[in-house]
Amino acid sequence: MPPGQYVTSDFPVLSAGPTPTASLDSWTFSIRQGSDTLKSWTWPEIKALPAEDVTVDIHCVTRWSKLDTQWQGVSVDTLLAQVDSGAEFVLAFCDGGYTTNMPIEDVTDGRAWLAFGYDGEPLEAEHGGPARLLVPHLYFWKSAKWVRGLELLDEDEPGFWETYGYHMYGDPWREQRYAGD
Amino acid sequence: MAGTALRGRLTWLTGTVRDVTQETPTVRTIVLDLTGWPGHEAGQHLDVRLTAEDGYTAERSYSIASAPGEPVAITVQRLDDGEVSPYLTDELRPGDELEVRGPIGGYFVWTGAGAEVGGRPLMLVAGGSGIVPLRAMLRHRERIGSKVPTRLLYSARSLPEVIYRAELDSYGRDGVQVIYTLTRSQPPGWAGYSGRIDARLLAEVSWPAGDDPATFVCGPTPFVEAAANGLVAIGYPATQVKTERFGATGR
Numbered sequence: 295m296p297p298g299q300y301v302t303s304d305f306p307v308l309s310a311g312p313t314p315t316a317s318l319d320s321w322t323f324s325i326r327q328g329s330d331t332l333k334s335w336t337w338p339e340i341k342a343l344p345a346e347d348v349t350v351d352i353h354c355v356t357r358w359s360k361l362d363t364q365w366q367g368v369s370v371d372t373l374l375a376q377v378d379s380g381a382e383f384v385l386a387f388c389d390g391g392y393t394t395n396m397p398i399e400d401v402t403d404g405r406a407w408l409a410f411g412y413d414g415e416p417l418e419a420e421h422g423g424p425a426r427l428l429v430p431h432l433y434f435w436k437s438a439k440w441v442r443g444l445e446l447l448d449e450d451e452p453g454f455w456e457t458y459g460y461h462m463y464g465d466p467w468r469e470q471r472y473a474g475d
Numbered sequence: 476m477a478g479t480a481l482r483g484r485l486t487w488l489t490g491t492v493r494d495v496t497q498e499t500p501t502v503r504t505i506v507l508d509l510t511g512w513p514g515h516e517a518g519q520h521l522d523v524r525l526t527a528e529d530g531y532t533a534e535r536s537y538s539i540a541s542a543p544g545e546p547v548a549i550t551v552q553r554l555d556d557g558e559v560s561p562y563l564t565d566e567l568r569p570g571d572e573l574e575v576r577g578p579i580g581g582y583f584v585w586t587g588a589g590a591e592v593g594g595r596p597l598m599l600v601a602g603g604s605g606i607v608p609l610r611a612m613l614r615h616r617e618r619i620g621s622k623v624p625t626r627l628l629y630s631a632r633s634l635p636e637v638i639y640r641a642e643l644d645s646y647g648r649d650g651v652q653v654i655y656t657l658t659r660s661q662p663p664g665w666a667g668y669s670g671r672i673d674a675r676l677l678a679e680v681s682w683p684a685g686d687d688p689a690t691f692v693c694g695p696t697p698f699v700e701a702a703a704n705g706l707v708a709i710g711y712p713a714t715q716v717k718t719e720r721f722g723a724t725g726r
Contacts, residue, residue, distance in 0.1 A: 298534055300533075300558065306720075307700075309718065309720065310582055310583070310717065311703065311716055311717065311718055312718065313703070314713065357534060357536075390713060457581075458580055458582050459579060472485050472579060474485065
């Protein structure tokens with residue numbers, strides 16, 4: 295367990311606004327760079343990609359951790375393999391306007407997924423469905439709910455909580471909760 | 476508030492308990508004397524750290540209950556299986572020390588900017604101990620002399636479980652309306668609301684969406700889901716509804 299965390303069997307919810315409701319008919323997941331959309335998938339196109347079952351521990355900055363959570367999703371490697379980019383950072387963007395930033399190396403090499411299944415069921419809206427990022431080695435605010443795409447960036451740029459004083463990177467093992475930790 | 480990203484590390488401060496107030500049988504307000512506190516805005520929270528004799532530490536976040544400029548206060552609900560809250564509600568005494576750091580968060584805040592004349596009305600929706608950061612906003616409104624029309628819709632299980640009741644009832648002037656809904660038990664002759672918060676109740680008591688109210692919803696997750704979805708259903712733009720949720724495990 296990372297320092298300062300406690301185990302919960304609940305699945306608490308933290309978000310800054312109402313839960314968005316997305317229509318799967320118009321849902322897309324896009325990879326953008328500058329003003330270009332490099333690649334965009336519809337919901338059926340995402341579901342047609344090879345999916346993985348992932349069992350991981352997750353750690354929320356508000357100190358709960360949940361062990362052995364079971365997800366289903368597409369590796370971000372699979373998505374990024376379809377674009378050509380030398381970007382160093384990504385900014386995930388979401389329905390509701392939420393964003394969060396990460397180095398690209400933290401969402402590649404089997405470390406991040408676009409998750410649409412939880413515990414054998416479709417991911418509930420409350421927990422980020424239809425699809426959220428899953429980046430379990432960072433605090434869970436990086437696992438952006440209701441995610442709609444990744445913006446590729448050459449330089450790191452703070453996302454939503456990062457602008458409000460939370461840590462730019464958010465490694466739970468180094469307890470990087472707030473800016474400067 | 477973008478500038479908050481530039482501030483330095485939040486350091487732990489050792490405060491001294493100035494005062495404790497029992498708000499309900501399971502809820503207590505703790506006021507701290509704190510040197511070096513950088514100041515806060517209404518709606519922010521702080522972290523509390525307890526250290527056992529063997530060095531084991533436990534930290535939790537609590538909403539700040541006091542207005543900017545007032546001594547830092549937190550209001551804590553006792554969670555029976557909690558690791559931190561029973562100490563705060565049962566053991567802590569005036570004169571004891573308590574470690575805190577903050578303030579944390581900058582989104583769920585009401586600064587009062589533009590609230591002097593013709594400002595946006597304020598719509599506050601609280602469930603249970605979700606009243607705490609909203610109470611800081613109400614106190615801030617009073618302290619800065621704001622007259623913005625304000626409504627608080629507060630859902631509690633029963634009247635004795637209403638936190639800050641005397642204080643909230645005293646706001647029945649200066650353009651603050653406090654509306655309770657008591658969802659589990661009501662006193663004899665209760666003429667107020669008794670239903671859970673939903674779109675129908677919100678449509679009755681909320682400012683019309685066209686008034687562009689600054690809107691804050693705080694409480695347990697299912698409550699916030701229902702209240703925020705209800706506000707969106709009656710026409711509030713989702714981006715205007717700021718929410719703060721806490722899970723069953725407390726926060």
